[in-house]
Amino acid sequence: MSDDDGDAEQELGVTKSKEYETGEWYAEVVQKAGLANYGPEGMSGFIVTRPRGYALWERVQSALDAKFKDTGVQNAYFPMFIPESYLEAEKDIVEGFDPEVAWVTHGGHEELEERLAVRPTSESIITPYISQWVRSHRDLPLRVNQWCSVVRWEATETKPFFRTKEFLWQEGHTAHADRDDAWEETMLRLDQYESVYEDVLAIPVLRGQKPEHDKFPGADTTTTVEALMPDGKSVQGATSHHLGTSFAEAFDITYSDEDEEEQLAHTTSWGFSWRALGALIMTHSDDQGLVLPPTVAPTQVVIVPIWQADTKADVLEYAEGIRDDLADAGVRVELDDRDTRNPGFKFNEHELNGVPVRFEIGPHEEEDGEVTVVHRPDGEQSTVDRDGIVDAARSHLDEVFAKLYADAEETLEGEVREASSRNEILGTIGQHGGYVKAPWCGDEDCEAEVKDQLAAEIVMVPFADEDDRRGDDHDDDCAVCGDRATRTAYFAKTY
Incomplete structure (x- = not known):
């Protein structure tokens, strides 16, 4: 290893302890694993999400969006600015969010006749349109969702993904004929959030409802999934709100029933944010860097070839064939054939970036028709045959997911x-x-x-x-x- 490699390898390492310096460790992992940078000077509380971090969000978004669409939800998009009069139409919203609302007072050089709020949530802009779209019981249930960003001018200390002034999320909004149908909707979305945490992020959760004084402003009931972090703190993973008729009354969401009688609709809203990424990073990662379940990892398998000058061609040809087989089967695979980095540096870099499974291939593996497999994070090592490599890769990815879930479950049960x-x-x-x-x-x-x-x-x-x-x-x-x-x-x- 050259001196340059040693210096670069030292730069890669995480210097803070997860157990003893959790906050500093978390921030270091986020930055060194290439997930996010802090925003420009003077914009405290904002982050720049880098491609690797955004890829994680896309994986989670895709899984959740598919669940929504399979259960009758259609995506839409609404303006990010909300007239102040709309926000005031539901006084509980104003009371609940006013300290965190960012306001636009000018358009260009002209002062606006009415202040515009940068959406802290969108009930008050979406619900008026639902009231236009719902006329008859035949229009119900109506389900819309939008993927967007919201702004809440947090006064508390911010932390990338966990708590930022602008964050990405989805917010679903529905209208129903009666209370029971709206409650079923509320619980369906809570079930889907629980499934994403447990089946995609490998994080077990507790589920229940918020106490009356901590429910969403204007809601009858706020339900939640809660995830326990390794430092003993809880993360509100997602919430689903049964809103009753309060928003229907405020925004006149009525429909004609089968007897042509006018009725108030019952509504719900539900949201899931990139706070889930914070929970993902905090739960699974370690002092070597990021740890990711294969379900969301941008690269699921990295192949690191190890060669001498006289074996390079054969080793690379063998590794390329394995890469092609995995890629053809839909495995997200990377062949790290860089000449400028030695294998040790590559191992550390891919561990820092959270790649779940590493294939090591040297002259012995090529000669014997085998692959050395290493798991992240526990370093468990085994050897598999080249034949059936796709099935072997999938099996090892499943093993890594099961390990991560089991560790998180053990932490939860003991706490x-x-x-x-x-x-x-x-x-x-x-x-x-x-x-x-x-x-x-x-x-x-x-x-x-x-x-x-x-x-x-x-x-x-x-x-x-x-x-x-x-x-x-x-x-x-x-x-x-x-x-x-x-x-x-x-x-x-x-x-």
């Missing part, structure tokens, strides 16, 4: 603890992090007491059919105030 008193909640979260499951009276003041002392909050309460402790027959006392408990709450620190 849900129960508490029956305020001191137990504070002590458990303070010492261990993770989720603390406790009986709760439903009073916001009890959450506020925990939040004030520990910056932890109620991230969700389980659904009635998923927690037999919820309801009027709850036998426990609230862990905070001692009054009769009516719900079970999951407390955690959050991103």
Whole structure:
């Protein structure tokens, strides 16, 4: 290895510890793995998403978009600017988002007659058009979704993908004839979000609903999937809102039923953002760099040929044949045949970039008709035959996914603890992090007491059919105030 290679290899390495310097480690992985850069000076809270980072978003977007379309959703696009009068038509929206709204006051040199909000969410621009499109019960259910960016002028500390002032997301909006149909829609979207986290991102989640005081402004119910990060904090992975008739009343979404009677529609909205990428990076990556499940990795298999001058031609020909077979089968494969880098540098670089499976091919592999296979992140190594290489590659990709999911699942299962008193909640979260499951009276003041002392909050309460402790027959006392408990709450620190 030349001195130049050594210097470059040192530059590739991650210098911060995931366990002890989680925030700095995360930022270093995002930048050194080529996922994003910070925005221009003076634009704190904005990022530039690089091609490798955007490719991850495209993979997740494609998986989720397919699920939507298979269940009757059509994509549309609405203006990014919302007239102030539209936003004020639903006063709860203004109350909930006003501190974070960015406003446009001038067009060119002319002052606008009415301020325009840069969308913090789009209920108030989409719902008026739904009201135009819905006239009869035959128009229902109506389902539209848009992929776009939104702006929320966060006052808190920002972090790439987890919390930025502008972020990419999808927001779906639907109208239905009755409450039950709208609720089924709400849960269908929550199911799809859960599936993307678990089946695409290899991240197990908890599901439930937000407490009454933390639901989406104007909603009847906000449902959520929550993902636990290795540092013990929870990420709100996605939300699906049952809006009831509040938006229909504000924007006059009515329809004629079968008896020609005018009825109010029931609506939903649901959203999933690139916060999922933050959860992906944080959950699986390590001190060597990015770790990706094969489902979203831009490159699933990298082939690194290892040669001497007299074996180069044969090794490369053998490696090229394997690359072609994998590519023809739809495997995202890269042959790293650069002359300017030695194999050790290539190994480190592809580990930093999160390539799930590495094929090492030298003269011995070429002579014996074999391939050496190495997994990321645990470095497990094995040998497979050249014959059947496509099936072998797929099998190893499945193994890597299963390892990542199992590790994340073990972390989650070990970080849900129960508490029956305020001191137990504070002590458990303070010492261990993770989720603390406790009986709760439903009073916001009890959450506020925990939040004030520990910056932890109620991230969700389980659904009635998923927690037999919820309801009027709850036998426990609230862990905070001692009054009769009516719900079970999951407390955690959050991103």
